[in-house]
Amino acid sequence: MLELTEDQKALAEMVRDFATTRIAPNALDWDERQHFPVDVLAEAGQLGMGGIYAGEEFGGSALTRSDAILVFEELAKACPTISAYISIHNMVVWMIDHFGTPEQRAQWLPAMTAMQNLGSYCLTEPGIGSDAAALTTRARRDGDEYVLSGVKQFISGAGTSALYIVMARTEDTGARGISAFLVPGDSQGLSFGPNEKKMGWKAQPTRQVIMDGVRIPAGNLLGAEGQGFSMAMQALNGGRLNIAACSLGGGQHALEQSAAYLKERQAFGGPLTRQEALVFKLAEMDMGLEAARSLLRRAAAALDAKAPDRVRLCAMAKKVATDAGFEAANSAIQLHGGYGYLSDYGLEKIVRDLRVHQILEGTNEIMSLIVGRGLVDK
Amino acid sequence: MKIAVLIKQVPDTEEGRHLTSDGRADRDASDRVIDEITERALEAALKQKDADKSVEITVVTMGPAAANEALRKALSMGADKAVHVQDDALAGSDALATARALAQALSGLQADLIVAGNESTDGRGGVVPAMIAELLNLPFLGPLGTLEVSGGIVRGSRADASGTTALRASTPAVISVAEAMGEARFPKFKGILAAKRKPVAVQGAAELGLGAADHAAGNLVLASAARPARTAGVKIIDEGQAAQELAAYLAAEKLI
Ligand SMILES: Cc1cc2nc3c(=O)[nH]c(=O)nc-3n(C[C@H](O)[C@H](O)[C@H](O)COP(=O)(O)OP(=O)(O)OC[C@H]3O[C@@H](n4cnc5c(N)ncnc54)[C@H](O)[C@@H]3O)c2cc1C
Numbered sequence: 001m002l003e004l005t006e007d008q009k010a011l012a013e014m015v016r017d018f019a020t021t022r023i024a025p026n027a028l029d030w031d032e033r034q035h036f037p038v039d040v041l042a043e044a045g046q047l048g049m050g051g052i053y054a055g056e057e058f059g060g061s062a063l064t065r066s067d068a069i070l071v072f073e074e075l076a077k078a079c080p081t082i083s084a085y086i087s088i089h090n091m092v093v094w095m096i097d098h099f100g101t102p103e104q105r106a107q108w109l110p111a112m113t114a115m116q117n118l119g120s121y122c123l124t125e126p127g128i129g130s131d132a133a134a135l136t137t138r139a140r141r142d143g144d145e146y147v148l149s150g151v152k153q154f155i156s157g158a159g160t161s162a163l164y165i166v167m168a169r170t171e172d173t174g175a176r177g178i179s180a181f182l183v184p185g186d187s188q189g190l191s192f193g194p195n196e197k198k199m200g201w202k203a204q205p206t207r208q209v210i211m212d213g214v215r216i217p218a219g220n221l222l223g224a225e226g227q228g229f230s231m232a233m234q235a236l237n238g239g240r241l242n243i244a245a246c247s248l249g250g251g252q253h254a255l256e257q258s259a260a261y262l263k264e265r266q267a268f269g270g271p272l273t274r275q276e277a278l279v280f281k282l283a284e285m286d287m288g289l290e291a292a293r294s295l296l297r298r299a300a301a302a303l304d305a306k307a308p309d310r311v312r313l314c315a316m317a318k319k320v321a322t323d324a325g326f327e328a329a330n331s332a333i334q335l336h337g338g339y340g341y342l343s344d345y346g347l348e349k350i351v352r353d354l355r356v357h358q359i360l361e362g363t364n365e366i367m368s369l370i371v372g373r374g375l376v377d378k
Numbered sequence: 379m380k381i382a383v384l385i386k387q388v389p390d391t392e393e394g395r396h397l398t399s400d401g402r403a404d405r406d407a408s409d410r411v412i413d414e415i416t417e418r419a420l421e422a423a424l425k426q427k428d429a430d431k432s433v434e435i436t437v438v439t440m441g442p443a444a445a446n447e448a449l450r451k452a453l454s455m456g457a458d459k460a461v462h463v464q465d466d467a468l469a470g471s472d473a474l475a476t477a478r479a480l481a482q483a484l485s486g487l488q489a490d491l492i493v494a495g496n497e498s499t500d501g502r503g504g505v506v507p508a509m510i511a512e513l514l515n516l517p518f519l520g521p522l523g524t525l526e527v528s529g530g531i532v533r534g535s536r537a538d539a540s541g542t543t544a545l546r547a548s549t550p551a552v553i554s555v556a557e558a559m560g561e562a563r564f565p566k567f568k569g570i571l572a573a574k575r576k577p578v579a580v581q582g583a584a585e586l587g588l589g590a591a592d593h594a595a596g597n598l599v600l601a602s603a604a605r606p607a608r609t610a611g612v613k614i615i616d617e618g619q620a621a622q623e624l625a626a627y628l629a630a631e632k633l634i
Contacts, residue, residue, distance in 0.1 A: 010454065010570045018564050048567030061567040 002297060004070070011063070012070045018047060019078035027079035030203035031349050034195070036160060037082070037203065038118065044086060045115025049075075052090050053238070054097035058105050059113030065238055065300040069245040073293075076249025080353040083249060085204040087242035088156050091235045092119030092165050095180070099223040099231050104182065108163060117162035121239075122152040122183075122209050123232055129153075130366050132167075133175035133229055137211065139168035146181060146221065148214040154360070158207035159192040161185055166211070167228045180228035182220040189214040200352030237303055237311060239361045240318035244296050247325025247357045248289055250350045254332035255285045257347065261336055278335060285328040292321035312374050319367035322357040329354050379430070379527070379549075381423040382489035383457065384480065384507070385439045386413040387448035388500040395500075401602035402470060403500045405442070412448040415495030417455070417562035419555045422525050423493050424456050424563065434458050436487055440468060440479050446578065454565035454573035461487070465583040467590075473501075474596050477509035482586040485514060489550060491532060496521035496554040511552035519545045520554030 004012070022040055030037055044050065052068045054060025063071075068090070075083035093112050097105060111117040128135050137150025148168055155164070164183040171177030183190065193208030223231055259282055262272040272278055299313035307313075329350040333340035340347045358364045389396070389408035396407035420437065427433040437452040439445050440463035449460040463483050471479065484492055492511075497504030511518035522534030522545070533546040534553060565573075583592075614623045628634040 007571060007574070010450070010565075010573075011567060014454075014565050014567075014570060046566070047564055052567075056568075063567060 002294065008067055008070055011067055012074050014047070015049075015071050015074040016077070018044065019075050023075065023082055024078035027082070027203070028343065028346060028349060030079070031081070032202075032343070034202045034205075036085075036157075036205055038160060040082070041086065041089075041115045041118065045113065049086055050089065050115035051093045051097065051109065051113030054090075054093050054109065054113055058097070058109030060093070060097060060109070061113075065241055065303045066297065068238070069241055069296055069300050072242045072245035073249040073252070076246040077253040079203065080246045080250040080350065080357075081201045081203040083246045084201065084243060084353075084357070085156060087239060087246065088121055089115065089119050090242070091239045092121050092163065094238060095121075095165055095222065095231060095235050096182070098234075099180075099227075100182075101219075103219070104222070108182065112163065118157050118160055119163045119165065120155050120157040120161040120209070121232075121235070122155050122158075122164050122166045124153045124155070126151055126153045126208075130363055132232070133178070135167060135169060135178065137166065137168040139166075139170050139179060139181060141170070141218065142215075144218050145215045146218060148181060148183065148211045148216065150211055152209040152211075154196070154206055155209045156201075156204055156206055158209050159195070159205055164190075164209060165222065166209070167232050170225050170228075173226075175229040176226050178229040178232075179225045180222040180231050181216060182222055183211070183214060183216055184220075187214045187216060199355060200349070201356055202352075236361055237314045240314045240367075241296065241300050241303060243357050243361045244292070244299075244317045244321030247322040247354050248293055248296065249325075250354045251285070251289050251325035251328035254329040254347055254350050255282065255289065257345075258282060258285070258332045258335045261339075272335075281331055281335060285331050288324040289328055292317070292324040296321050312371055315362070315367040315370040318361065319358075319364040319371075322354070322364060326351070326354045326358060379426065379433045379491065380436070380487065380489045381426060381433060381491045381493060382436045382438055382484055382487050383416070383420045383423045383452070384492070384494040384510075385416045385420065385437045385448050385452050386495070386498050387411070387439065387441050387445040388413045388498055391499050397602050397604075401599035405444075410444055410447060412451045413495060413498050413500075414562070415498065415555070415557065416448075417452075418557065418559045419493045419495045420452055420455060420457060421562040422555050422559050423491075425525075426491075426527060427456065436461060436489070438480065438483055438487075439463065440471070440476060440483070442469070449578055450573050451565065453576045453578075454570040455563060456565075456569060457576075459576055460578040462578055462580045463582075463586065464580050467583045468588075472597050473503045473505050474509060475592065477506050477513060478592045479583065479586060479588055480506070481510045481513035482588060483581060484510065490530075491527060491549055492516070492552040494520075494552070494554045496556050507552055507554040514552070517547035517551045518553070519547055519551060521556035522553055523556050523558030525553065525555070525559065 048061035051060030052063050056062045072083050096108050123132050125135050139146045139148045162185045166181045166183050167178055169177050170179045189212045191210045196206045262278055265272045296317040299317035302310040302313045332347045339345050387410050389405055390411045396404040398404045423435050435457040436459050437457040438461045439449055461483050463479050494507040508518045519534055523537050524535045526533045530549050532549055532551050536543045614620050
């Protein structure tokens with residue numbers, strides 16, 4: 001399980017080449033200009049990154065979760081923000097591919113697997129984050145249509161996406177009263193808040209999604225009424241693996257840059273690699289990332305195999321890897337001294353980008369809640 | 379149309395070059411990569427296939443067992459099948475012996491067009507494509523920066539210091555491509571997974587009808603020396619005469 005196959009090595013090599021030539025040279029500029037590179041996303045779509053684990057029928061690549069984490073780690077070495085957005089898009093594509101009717105799949109997937117059209121996942125609301133089952137956005141059936149009203153908060157890709165999967169309440173029965181809807185980006189009554197000013201993830205937009213009596217055909221219900229919360233949570237299992245992989249990629253890049261820097265930087269009559277305390281710090285970063293990577297591979301294999309403990313393992317991997325990635329990136333700044341604090345060195349960007357991975361797709365406290373409740377609720 | 383593309387695996391020279399004690403490229407000292415110029419040659423062929431799905435592309439390499447990796451990469455980019463000329467007897471072949479072996483492998487393919495890179499990153503002789511054309515008695519065009527094939531005619535342009543030359547020949551023909559031909563595409567995920575199901579024919583020297591005389595190297599490396607380290611350049615300080623001195627220097631170096 002821990003050895004990569006020849007195919008996996010070849011997949012990762014291609015993504016590394018793509019990320020090194022098409023993403024890495026622009027990452028700092030996109031961050032500074034808050035530019036969302038939809039053209040480069042479309043190129044990634046051409047190569048198969050728009051539907052990594054969607055079926056081949058409508059343009060997906062039919063890879064496994066174990067393959068996908070390699071893809072996201074390589075992308076994140078070039079830019080965690082772009083990698084993470086591609087993960088969110090894939091989460092949306094997977095929901096349509098996995099839960100959609102043949103008509104829904106045929107309508108939406110071809111342009112989305114090619115990343116000509118982008119997708120957003122809309123669960124969080126201004127008053128509801130971790131306690132997502134308490135969401136209040138309403139969907140009311142009216143003849144052949146549903147009418148949606150409510151506000152979604154922190155929505156990645158909002159304003160640019162062609163499709164929004166919106167989790168909304170169809171009944172007042174807690175998690176079981178939530179349904180998922182396919183809301184086209186050009187729907188009447190759909191509008192977006194301003195692009196949020198934020199610490200990191202600047203190369204992708206984050207906005208409110210505001211629905212004021214948005215009418216969509218009843219055929220845009222995804223799955224059955226009442227299944228929305230369960231589908232949203234299932235999608236998040238994979239999302240957590242990918243976000244974990246994004247953090248490993250950012251952390252790994254920071255580690256490699258630090259090792260190279262310590263070899264070059266001269267102080268006290270020699271390179272900084274002569275300072276054992278600093279080499280130990282590198283070793284600690286490496287150990288943290290490698291331990292997280294092992295757990296992540298195990299969690300991905302569990303999701304591929306639909307193993308009974310997959311939710312627990314995905315939650316563990318998400319917390320362990322996002323913490324390890326952030327720690328490594330933060331240590332990299334310290335190892336670079338003052339230069340680490342300068343934007344041109346790229347490390348402060350990695351720290352800013354990875355910080356949010358500890359917050360979204362379920363905060364790391366919620367990961368502990370999932371793991372901890374499993375221990376005591378038996 | 380059938381196109382054959384010559385692919386070469388080379389040591390990655392980004393981190394420097396390494397030679398063995400007998401003056402050959404040390405293939406174990408660096409990562410092995412597909413030579414970028416041969417990827418560009420393949421790209422030129424793939425563009426023909428993009429325009430006409432019936433184009434069939436065979437990639438051909440001569441090299442040790444590990445050169446299979448380069449063929450897989452080429453297959454993942456979209457080539458249809460591969461021929462791997464592999465034989466310990468061929469190790470250390472010089473340009474002529476290489477051209478003989480490749481010409482033999484190519485002669486069985488009935489290709490309308492044979493595409494190669496203009497020179498490889500490791501050896502940089504830049505003569506193998508023309509030698510192959512000579513051995514197969516085919517016209518040779520290269521190094522080309524553009525390529526157009528239609529109605530049994532291959533056309534392209536060759537840029538050099540004196541200008542641009544438009545070349546054309548009837549097919550079958552051998553061409554070599556220059557950097558200007560354009561960057562190669564990335565393989566798609568689907569292409570990577572499909573590559574392992576595509577056929578790779580491995581051929582030894584005997585199968586190709588090559589005798590010892592054909593693959594004996596015609597030259598022998600007696601010694602090799604590393605390029606001397608760079609020395610400081612000439613500094614001209616302007617005290618009113620810098621322009622003349624600079625012009626004199628450039629003229630002496632035959633740069634103007
Ligand atoms: C840049 C960005 C992009 C995002 N993109 C999306 C998106 O595309 N789609 C989407 O739906 N959402 C998105 N989110 C929202 C994100 O998922 C939420 O911010 C996250 O789930 C936390 O919710 P909250 O912010 O409301 O915090 P709260 O839930 O209010 O939590 C506040 C704090 O309390 C802790 N806490 C809460 N409950 C418990 C508990 N029971 N036990 C212990 N601790 C607890 C939390 O861990 C946190 O530390 C995004 C957020 C950001 C910042």
